[in-house]
Amino acid sequence: xxxxxxxxxxxxxxxxxxxxxxxxxxxxxxxxxxxxxxxxxxxxxxxxxxxxxxxxxxxxxxxxxxxxxxxxxxxxxxxxxxxxxxxxxxxxxxxxxxxxxxxxxxxxxxxxxxxxxxxxxxxxxxxxxxxxxxxxxxxxxxxxxxxxxxxxxxxxxxxxxxxxxxxxxxxxxxxxxxxxxxxxxxxxxxxxxxxxxxxxxxxxxxxxxxxxxxxxxxxxxxxxxxxxxxxxxxxxxxxxxxxxxxxxxxxxxxxxxxxxxxxxxxxxxxxxxxxxxxxxxxxxxxxxxxxxxxxxxxxxxxxxx
Numbered sequence: 001x002x003x004x005x006x007x008x009x010x011x012x013x014x015x016x017x018x019x020x021x022x023x024x025x026x027x028x029x030x031x032x033x034x035x036x037x038x039x040x041x042x043x044x045x046x047x048x049x050x051x052x053x054x055x056x057x058x059x060x061x062x063x064x065x066x067x068x069x070x071x072x073x074x075x076x077x078x079x080x081x082x083x084x085x086x087x088x089x090x091x092x093x094x095x096x097x098x099x100x101x102x103x104x105x106x107x108x109x110x111x112x113x114x115x116x117x118x119x120x121x122x123x124x125x126x127x128x129x130x131x132x133x134x135x136x137x138x139x140x141x142x143x144x145x146x147x148x149x150x151x152x153x154x155x156x157x158x159x160x161x162x163x164x165x166x167x168x169x170x171x172x173x174x175x176x177x178x179x180x181x182x183x184x185x186x187x188x189x190x191x192x193x194x195x196x197x198x199x200x201x202x203x204x205x206x207x208x209x210x211x212x213x214x215x216x217x218x219x220x221x222x223x224x225x226x227x228x229x230x231x232x233x234x235x236x237x238x239x240x241x242x243x244x245x246x247x248x249x250x251x252x253x254x255x256x257x258x259x260x261x262x263x264x265x266x267x268x269x270x271x272x273x274x275x276x277x278x279x280x281x282x283x284x285x286x287x288x289x290x291x292x293x294x295x296x297x298x299x300x301x302x303x304x305x
Contacts, residue, residue: 058104064113065186068104078119078296085293085300086130095126098158102151110199112145112189115237116265116297123296124235124263125151129159131292131300133232134259136163141217141248142238142265143169145189146196149210150203152235157206165210166226168217168238171196218247230257237265242274242281249282253289259305262289267299 059069070078075096082092099122107113114121125148136156140149149165156163171193189195193212200207215222217238234252238244245264252262264279266272279299283291292300 058108061186063187064107066117068107068118070100070118074119074296078123081293081295082123082126082130085295086127088130091130092126095130095155096122099123099125099151099155102154106147106151106199106202109202110145110147110150111195112147112185112187112191112199114147114151115144116148119296120265120298121148121151124148124265124298125155127295127298127300128152128233128261128263129155129161131261131302133261134257134305135230135232136161137229137231137257138163138165138233138235139226139231139252139255140165140167140235140237141169141252142236143167143196144191145187146199146210147202148235148237150200150207152233153200153203153206153210163206165200165206166231167196167210167212168215168222168226169196169212170216171212171214217251218244223251227251227255229255230260231255232257232260233263234260235263235265237263240266240272240275242277245275245278246281249278249289253282253287253303256289256303258303260303262301262303264299264301266297267294269297 059067061067079092079096082096083089086092100118102125103114103118103121138149138152138156140152143149146167149167153163153165171191185191193214196212200210213222213226217223234256236245236248236252238248249262249264256262264275267275267279269275283289288304289301290304292302294300
């Protein structure tokens with residue numbers, strides 16, 4: 001019997017059956033291996049997701065309304081725009097990287113948040129030092145929680161400057177914008193001077209020495225107190241209506257130092273068309289401001305020297 005099964009004729013007859021059995025066994029083994037691999041992969045994915053969630057809290061919009069994790073194309077575009085406006089490609093990439101890390105750190109330690117999108121904020125923080133303002137006097141019109149001003153102090157100090165910051169803001173408990181219902185802030189923090197002072201303290205001695213004028217930028221008394229010097233940098237980020245921006249630009253024209261920088265926040269943003277409208281009207285006048293360009297929804301102007 002054994003000789004019959006092992007004969008050449010028998011092997012030829014049995015070969016198709018053996019191959020079929022091998023194929024079925026191989027498919028079964030592959031299925032078992034695949035199921036085991038898939039199950040292991042799913043378990044590993046679950047573990048990775050569980051570990052990733054705490055890290056996401058550093059960058060997502062929870063407690064600030066906007067994600068702080070920009071896409072690669074947005075990041076590269078901001079660096080390119082900044083290089084075009086400042087003429088410093090190497091400095092643009094370096095400063096954007098430093099500004100991004102600073103933004104994450106400030107919001108992690110501070111009270112409230114910094115208003116604006118990630119690239120908008122990083123663009124402003126990166127641009128001002130690279131544009132080399134003629135003096136270290138900085139005026140911020142509209143501050144929310146003071147965290148941007150504190151961050152700008154840090155960026156200017158990194159460039160070897162000695163910034164002296166003046167802030168004008170109503171600090172009315174909530175963010176104010178004519179024609180817009182802002183509601184409770186995403187951070188859950190009231191807009192008041194105590195919060196601003198806490199955040200400015202993160203910038204050390206220069207932050208603690210910041211001069212705060214509580215009130216509206218169109219108030220003659222506020223203007224009189226703040227117009228006691230010429231500013232190397234003026235950040236216009238208050239009333240976003242065409243009328244409000246026009247008034248702030250008119251004031252900035254008078255108090256910006258020769259060669260000084262004026263930053264128009266949210267310039268070109270579709271939500272705030274009044275900013276560009278006011279800009280176009282102002283630039284049609286006999287102004288001493290020259291438009292340098294735009295970086296991530298902020299416009300940059302320089303006063304004639």
